[in-house]
Amino acid sequence: MPRTRIKICGLTREEDVRAAVEAGADAIGFVFYPPSPRYVDFQRAAALARLVPPFVTVVGLFVNAGREYVDNALKAVPLQVLQFHGDESEADCVGFGLPYIKAARMRQGFDLLKYAASFPEAQGLLLDAFVEGYGGGGETFDWSLIPSGLPLPLILSGGLNAGNVTEAVQRVRPWAVDVSSGVEAAKGIKDAARITEFVAGVQNAHG
Secondary structure: OOOOEEEEEOOOOHHHHHHHHHHOOOEEEEEOOOOOOOEOOHHHHHHHHOOOOOOOEEEEEEOOOOHHHHHHHHHHOOOOEEEEOOOOOHHHHOOOOOOEEEEEEEOOOOOHHHHHHOOOOOOEEEEEEOOOOOOOOOOOOOHHHOOOOOOOOEEEOOOOOOOOHHHHHHHHOOOEEEEOHHHEEEOOEEOHHHHHHHHHHHHHOOO
């Protein structure tokens, strides 16, 4: 079983970036979706990104953003991967010169294999629970809904925390896990101890 990568998303403070890096996160995420309580503007994200050392990936999260908005983000922030969480098509996600991840909101009757085929250039699929609105619902979904034979690396999200991530990794065997609300003291405010416990939970899944 390969090592499960870890992304901590929705970072808004310097101390949270440092805590994620020190705990061993492989990637950190900035939310560029203004309605989100974890939203940061480009100037703020650029300042936070300067704290990120080599070999930790900086990810920008967008929801139904126009191309100009994404381009402006790329001019201001040293992003390495784009993450699209809305109703974007493949055409909306490509052409920025960076790899992208596409989120899928899981619920009964959702054909994930057909969905994956619609995004052939994606670097990975991020599976989240279906909630009203976009992102940050903090709810798990039924992992048995995940079909075998996905053509893209699987990133598991949705309601993960230190208490359930070991079981999640052992059952789903994702390439990576993505957490936001599960390591927070309040919306947009991460808790260093919870981040450390979450990373330990992932590591425990490997024995």
